Amino acid sequence: MSTELQPPELSEAQREIEILRRQLQDRGAFGELVGNSAPMREIYSLIEQVASSSASVLITGESGTGKELVARTIHQLSPRRAKPFIGINCSAIPETLMESELFGHEKGAFTGAASRRAGCFELADGGTLLLDEIAEMPPLLQSKLLRVIEEHSVRRLGSRKEVEVDVRLLTATNQDPEQAVAKGNLREDLLYRLNVFRIQLPPLKDRKEDLPLLAQYLVTMLAEKHARPARFLSPAALSALQFHAWPGNVRELRNVIERAVVICSGEQIERHHFAPYPIDQRERLRNEDTITFPVGTPIEEVERQMIVRTLKKTKNNKTRAAELLGISLKTLHNKLNLYRERGQLDDE
Secondary structure, eight states: OOOOOOOHHHHHHHHHHHHHHHHHHHHSEETTEEOOSHHHHHHHHHHHHHHTSOOOEEEEOOTTSOHHHHHHHHHHTSTTTTSOEEEEETTSSOHHHHHHHHHOBOTTSSTTOOSOBOOHHHHTTTSEEEEETGGGSOHHHHHHHHHHHHHTEEEOBTOOOEEEOOOEEEEEESSOHHHHHHTTSSOHHHHHHHTTEEEEOOOGGGGGGGHHHHHHHHHHHHHHHHTOOOOEEOHHHHHHHHHSOOTTHHHHHHHHHHHHHHHOOSSEEOGGGGTTSTHHHHHHHHHHHOOOOOTTOOHHHHHHHHHHHHHHHTTTOHHHHHHHHTSOHHHHHHHHHHHHHTTOOOOO
């Protein structure tokens, strides 16, 4: 009885997947992706499913969520892992240079083309090419990209010769792809070719349970990078991070942690190490602007505390306080006089 042998590169990729599974179980990390929440576990499962194939993958999500890390992980777990991984950001390359960057050029193809240059498709031959912010690519180049995908060959600028390429194409965008098509920023037929498999990354605010793991991972990594003594975050520092909304996602978190690691002179990062980043300020404002009442608190007491807190917030500017409360200045004065008569108001 014969046994079908698997390609050695596929077996290697499967071994890598098993290593990452154990890493996830032990440390809550999947390669360079960190998080043990349900949304991230779903992402890891999708990566495992698609990595061994040659299918195109469209990675979507807000800026800073880790789209390039997902692409690199897919490449690392694929049979192409020994070949190049090339990534370019379509929004960062001038339109006049993008075609040359993608497809290459011959000597003298344009002013300044002093020698032949291979483009990203040729450089990634046998491996993986990531086109980040694909919706920012000019429409004319999108049509040329579609031809390359269909024919598996590129033509350098200034050349008549087609060069065959074997590239797995991954794309990413922080826009909604369907909306980008509706706005005319992305060709619909190109989207069909790119969107064979889609991975949608969640924003950090939707997986806050991963924040302690992420923060500690970043502290360890960045302390080693900068040769600093920081080893962990104090409970107060971690609490401040948990409150923040993180509109810049993991990239913003990394920037905040990196600064704290650099300026921290001991092993423990405190919340003051985040200054002048406005995390503390936002938390303080939240505490000043929020009042919590137990169930069953009398309406009169709720009203009194709201008035007193609003006056404090406006630094006793009664006209402004009345505007915020939506009552007349006369009503506010009447309420304050009543509280004084009852001994419920301490005038400063």
